[in-house]
Amino acid sequence: MTDALALTRALTAVDTVGHAETAALEVVAPLLREAGFRLEVFEHEPGRGTLVAEWETGHDVPPLCLSGHVDTVPLGGAPWQRDPFAGETDGDRVYGRGVSDMKAGVAAIVTAAVAVARSRPRRSGLRLVLTAAEETGSQGARFVADRLGPSGPLVITEPTANVAFHGHKGALWLEAHASGVTAHGSMPHLGDNAVVKLAAAVTRLAEYRFGVEPHPVMGPPTLNVGTFAGGLNTNSVPDRAVATVDVRTVAGQDHAALLAELASVAGVEVRPLIDLPPVWTDPGDEWAASAAEIVRDVTGAGGEVATATYFTDASVLTPALGGVPTLICGPGQPEQAHVTDEWCSITRLAESVEILKRICAAWCGI
Ligand SMILES: [Zn+2]
Numbered sequence: 001m002t003d004a005l006a007l008t009r010a011l012t013a014v015d016t017v018g019h020a021e022t023a024a025l026e027v028v029a030p031l032l033r034e035a036g037f038r039l040e041v042f043e044h045e046p047g048r049g050t051l052v053a054e055w056e057t058g059h060d061v062p063p064l065c066l067s068g069h070v071d072t073v074p075l076g077g078a079p080w081q082r083d084p085f086a087g088e089t090d091g092d093r094v095y096g097r098g099v100s101d102m103k104a105g106v107a108a109i110v111t112a113a114v115a116v117a118r119s120r121p122r123r124s125g126l127r128l129v130l131t132a133a134e135e136t137g138s139q140g141a142r143f144v145a146d147r148l149g150p151s152g153p154l155v156i157t158e159p160t161a162n163v164a165f166h167g168h169k170g171a172l173w174l175e176a177h178a179s180g181v182t183a184h185g186s187m188p189h190l191g192d193n194a195v196v197k198l199a200a201a202v203t204r205l206a207e208y209r210f211g212v213e214p215h216p217v218m219g220p221p222t223l224n225v226g227t228f229a230g231g232l233n234t235n236s237v238p239d240r241a242v243a244t245v246d247v248r249t250v251a252g253q254d255h256a257a258l259l260a261e262l263a264s265v266a267g268v269e270v271r272p273l274i275d276l277p278p279v280w281t282d283p284g285d286e287w288a289a290s291a292a293e294i295v296r297d298v299t300g301a302g303g304e305v306a307t308a309t310y311f312t313d314a315s316v317l318t319p320a321l322g323g324v325p326t327l328i329c330g331p332g333q334p335e336q337a338h339v340t341d342e343w344c345s346i347t348r349l350a351e352s353v354e355i356l357k358r359i360c361a362a363w364c365g366i
Pocket residue numbers: 069101102134158159
């Protein structure tokens with residue numbers, strides 16, 4: 001019997017702050033191999049692997065897909081009271097960088113998947129996608145997306161404190177560039193001021209109205225001008241300026257069309273930095289409704305339909321798998337993601353294993 005807590009601690013002991021995901025995957029690989037999974041690791045950079053593990057995927061019914069990322073964000077500037085890589089436990093909590101976001105979620109996937117494979121389901125198989133580099137824009141998921149082929153529904157165990165989220169907003173991060181002509185600061189009429197040009201452009205963007213109704217669950221799309229830089233010295237006309245803009249989209253918005261429109265509104269060069277579409281599964285979807293019912297049954301929580309505020313690999317994986325129904329539901333505490341002295345509830349971890357086992361059993365036919 002695989003122990004999800006021991007696995008969480010073993011995963012936490014591997015520092016995956018933007019590197020070494022392959023080393024973390026080696027923690028879970030023997031367990032999966034022993035349970036009969038076929039494993040392939042794809043490295044988008046040396047040492048930065050994404051694992052695709054498949055068990056009995058040859059059925060007519062496509063495999064259920066479970067996914068999580070093994071990279072984490074840095075520790076931050078403040079000192080930690082707990083060793084970030086020891087997986088210390090205290091009462092109901094296990095501590096460490098990435099326990100909530102989302103090594104406990106990965107441990108729950110592997111624990112449940114091994115148990116399900118051993119029960120030899122008859123209706124369909126399982127596919128696990130354990131990714132690198134989610135935190136920096138889903139580079140790992142992107143690297144394997146074309147190799148996956150269609151699957152059944154997708155569950156991503158990002159931190160939700162075991163609430164079933166029906167999707168999340170999209171993220172379209174942009175870099176806006178203005179160029180001009182430099183001249184002496186005492187003769188600005190001889191130059192063309194890039195800072196002034198870009199200031200007008202980002203003001204137009206900040207005032208932009210999306211012209212879409214707020215999504216009933218996600219709310220309205222938003223736009224924030226996050227950074228602005230330009231000019232080298234006070235007594236010159238600046239000839240370069242750059243700003244970055246964070247656009248969060250809702251289900252139904254097309255990023256390519258929006259990008260073209262925002263570029264036209266800005267009137268300067270606009271390039272995408274991150275382009276991750278929104279994810280939304282209708283609560284009326286038959287699988288999503290039954291999976292959400294399993295979640296409520298295990299946790300005893302209420303049934304309100306919610307979405308995540310953050311983006312996930314689902315932006316890449318859901319379309320790559322064929323636009324499959326997708327739920328985000330994992331044991332981590334959402335508010336513990338990226339914080340100092342990050343922790344995850346051990347009770348939630350056990351619940352998550354139970355939730356995943358039951359969702360797999362229902363789809364795979366145990
Ligand atoms: Zn995450």
